[in-house]
Amino acid sequence: MIKKILLGMTLLMSMVACTEDYTDWGKPQTSSPEEAVAFGDNGSISAVQAINLADVTTTTVKVANIVAPTGGSGYKASEFQLTLGGASLNMNEAGEVSTEELQNVIVTNYGKAPLQREFTAKALAWISNGHNSVKIESGSITVQATPKAANIEQAYYLAGDIFADGYNKDVVMAHAFTHSDNNVWDDPNFSIEVKVTEANKSFMIIPASSLEKSDIRDGAFGSGSEKESLASNGNAITIEKAGKYIITVNMEKLTYKIEAKPATLFLTGSEYNWGKTESDWKQLIQYNGSDETFWTMIYFSEGEMFKFAPQAAWADDFGGGITIEDNAGSGIAADGSNLKVGKAGWYLLRVTNGKERKLEVCKPEVYLVGDVIAGGWGAGWEDKAKTDANKFTAPTTKNGLFVSPKFANSGNLRMYVNFPDTGYKDPNNNWWKSEFNVIDGNIVFRGNGGDLQPVAVEANQQVSLNFTTGKGEIK
Structure with missing residues (x-):
């Protein structure tokens, strides 16, 4: 077995990755080869001119000129490596390394931008006489190389x-x-x-x-x-x-x-800090099956100002130019680019943000439907469920509760907000398009999704809703 003797200093090479401006990447880069440095007895190594890997079509690329080190008693160099950028690359006696491996070293240390980069490098060689092997380390050289990069424009x-x-x-x-x-x-x-x-x-x-x-x-x-x-x-x-x-x-x-893009619409205004932060925007609920229609149950103060935007930020916002259909006596009207409330109270809003923009202001009506009402689903399909017996009482204050009648039957709770055109047989305005439920104490809206998680309740229970806090209680 050949005995290996380690000579020279232990190599401590690491390069810190950095980010540089890329705007000057196309400027020509030039450099002159350095003077050769010692590489063991009778050996030397010097860097070649700057390398641009975009011009290299071979699997190996020359990075250094080498005069191989020798030793007495028949020692001859048999193996070479180049250390740079925290990596050790196999190198042949002609000073060539793998093109792919050099590309990876540059990208790992500096990123993919096609900028000329510099590395302090050293060569290692193992010389052997057939019995013993000795490791030889060169002095430092500077390798300059530009990575191959995709042809990407700035815009x-x-x-x-x-x-x-x-x-x-x-x-x-x-x-x-x-x-x-x-x-x-x-x-x-x-x-x-x-x-x-x-x-x-x-x-x-x-x-x-x-x-x-x-x-x-x-x-x-x-x-x-x-x-x-x-x-x-x-x-x-x-x-x-x-x-x-x-x-x-x-x-x-x-x-x-x-x-x-998921359809969204938000409201902000004088009661919401005029949208200064993302949390100052109230998100509306998507009307099921539509990318343009949204709704919310909201309390307005007299004189309150508000407007809408398709995201929780100021862009493409609208208000004063919208078509208003007031079915609830709110007195909401345009005030410059905003909307202004004439009468305080709870309102059900439906907003269309499409080719045309429309605000429908409706009475704050909430109804039970399905298992829990008298007549169950049969009453619903016969379009007889929209009665006072199934209607929630509405509050008059901002933190007041919407309270349901007591449930006529045990079963799964289902409820919805009611618009003037909400029905049971109209496919465009079925009650479930504005459905919601109370799950784990929170009001959860169906939005544009499918059926909500079933919520089992008992006869004679009832549900209370606080649309201001988004909380609900079944008891």
């Missing part, structure tokens, strides 16, 4: 017939994808939110460089040969249904994803 835009005149340069530039604060190589994902008003509308992705071409579709990305893949000068991508979508593209992998 992308959405174009297509999803917009009027959707290939006009000015229209396209108004629909830029958003990106994180990271550089585009370490985070190649871009996204945009878009509202599609008609079915079967299409889009393409325009890189910033195409904006200067006579036809901005030259170089645009469309659908590739694989599902959800992108290709330069591919076909336009079609969205089959109208709605709000988030389109995300990965410009390194050249893939795309289209996701329907």
Whole structure:
């Protein structure tokens, strides 16, 4: 067995990963090879000129010029390594390492941006005379290398017939994808939110460089040969249904994803700190089956001001310009860009946020339905359940309780808020489209989901609701 003798200092090499600005990545980088440094007896090593891995097409790349170390009594170098960036790479006598491994070292230490990076490196060699083996360590050299990076531009835009005149340069530039604060190589994902008003509308992705071409579709990305893949000068991508979508593209992998955006609507105003923080927005409940209609049960003070926005933040907010249908004598009316309450009290609101925006102000009516009412489900299907016997009493104060009649039967509790067009046979306005229940002491809304968890109750119990706190009690 060959006896190995370790010579030289123990190698302590580690590089701290860092993040650098990428805006100058395209500037030419140059360097001059350093003077050769000692590499054992009669050996030397020097770095080659700066390496750009984008230009390397072979599986190995030369990083150093080596004169192999020798020793007396027939010692000859038989194995080489290069240590840099906290890694040890196998190296041949020609000073070549794996192209892939060098790429990985750069990315691990610095990220994927195509910037020239510097490493302090040392070479190791094992020289052997067939009986004994000796480890030789070189002096330090500086290896400069730029990683191979995907061809990603700094900005992308959405174009297509999803917009009027959707290939006009000015229209396209108004629909830029958003990106994180990271550089585009370490985070190649871009996204945009878009509202599609008609079915079967299409889009393409325009890189910033195409904006200067006579036809901005030259170089645009469309659908590739694989599902959800992108290709330069591919076909336009079609969205089959109208709605709000988030389109995300990965410009390194050249893939795309289209996701329907969950429909939301929020209210803020003078009683809600005018939306200064996210918690100052009251979320409305989605009317089941609609991406545009929402509802809430709310107490308003006289003179209270409010408005709506599709998210818990100031953007695309609306109020004063909305069509108002007041069925409850609230006196709600436009006041500039806001809405103002004329009469204090509890109100049931239904808001449509579509091509047209509409506010329906309704009486605060809540009803029982199903097992627990006299006549059970049969009464409901005969459209006879909307009676005072099944109606909750409504409070007059903000923290007052809506209280149900006592349950006529044992069974599963079901209840809903009632709009003027709520019915049992109308598929567009069935009672369950505004259904809710009390689960573990909380008012839980059906929203756009399916049946809620069953809640078993006993005859002669009743339920109390506090819509201000979102709490309920069955006793």
